[in-house]
Amino acid sequence: MPAMNRVRVGLIGCGVIGPTHVAALALDGRAELVAACDLDLARARAIAPAARLSTEWRDLVQAGDLDLIVVATPHHLHADMACAALAAGKHVWIEKPLATTPADLARILAAAEASGRIAAGVFQHRFTPLVRRLHDLVALGHFGAVERIDLRFRCTRTAEYYASGPWRGRWDAEGGALLINQGIHSLDLACWFAGEPQRVAGRVERRRLACIEAEDAAQFTIHCRGGATVAVDIANDGLKDWDGRMHVACSRGSFTLDGFDKLLAIELTSLPLRAEIEALATVEPDAFKLPGKADYGHSHARQAADVITAIIAGRRPLVAVADAAHALRAVLGAYHATATGAEADLASAAFTTGYRRPDLSR
16 A cells, blocks of 8 residues: 555535535545535535536546545445445445445455455444543453443434435335434444344334334344343434433443433442543533534544544554444344344344345335
8 A cells, every 4th residue: 555645535425424524524634625426516516615526426436536435425325336446446434334235235345355445434433532432441351341231222303304315214225214324323332342243133113104114113132242232222203302322231340321422320440440431521522513413423523534544554444344334234133133033143144145124014
């Protein structure tokens, strides 16, 4: 990989999350947004007025003056774009979810491995200072082994929200609904603490919204490598705007998070470390004010800096695609378990090549 001190970026997709990526990259003096692509050129021009614009994503993939492609399009387009960019020798940073099927996820992982390029997925909440420090302490054994995580998440997404894009709430385009778009952030943190998911048992449902094909509620259990379990209760309930709680129970301690940046409780035998975490929890995490909904958080800039550093230094990013794949596999496992009526083995051929989506119309 040739040495560089400046990364030339092309953005594919200038919709809802596009301005957040533009702002995050602009905060890093080592990144330059050279080109932007969207079917709506006016929308692209509004957020990237100095960039070269195109309506054809292949123009960016094949461009000789770009180092990094950011894929921020509707979900079902991610795999083709990311694989083409990697094959063309580009680094990629892919919005969540990486893909909408196990087969497309496998394509991305294989393309990343074959290319030798940096391939990262977007999970910005791993970069919240409180969450990162807690993860460090768990990894170092200060809490003991993670035994169980209880994850409860509520939000509201209305019929108007799903009508805002023809791809939303559809199995063939969004790949699902509540889990694959909103709940996946909390699932990523749970899998980061608990370990790689191996099996998923439970089901998803459509309780409230007749305007979508996919789920607006889910209750399932993830069995992770190493023995930890994650109990998941997620719903688009029409009552809460965005409310998530995660309790992480370990063999020698525990902690409870409210959302992605608030500490509700902690049990830890080391009083100095406990005091450190409690002090960190009082620090406002929004050092980088970026455009977008409050639920995005403000850590896109931290993750952008990590991706840029990984490219320049030739090191692994904190959220490589292999890491970002864990939460996606858990989501797809919940869908597959619902469709088959049986526990989903995430390493099996039946899941990888025989993946099934549930029919929630009944």
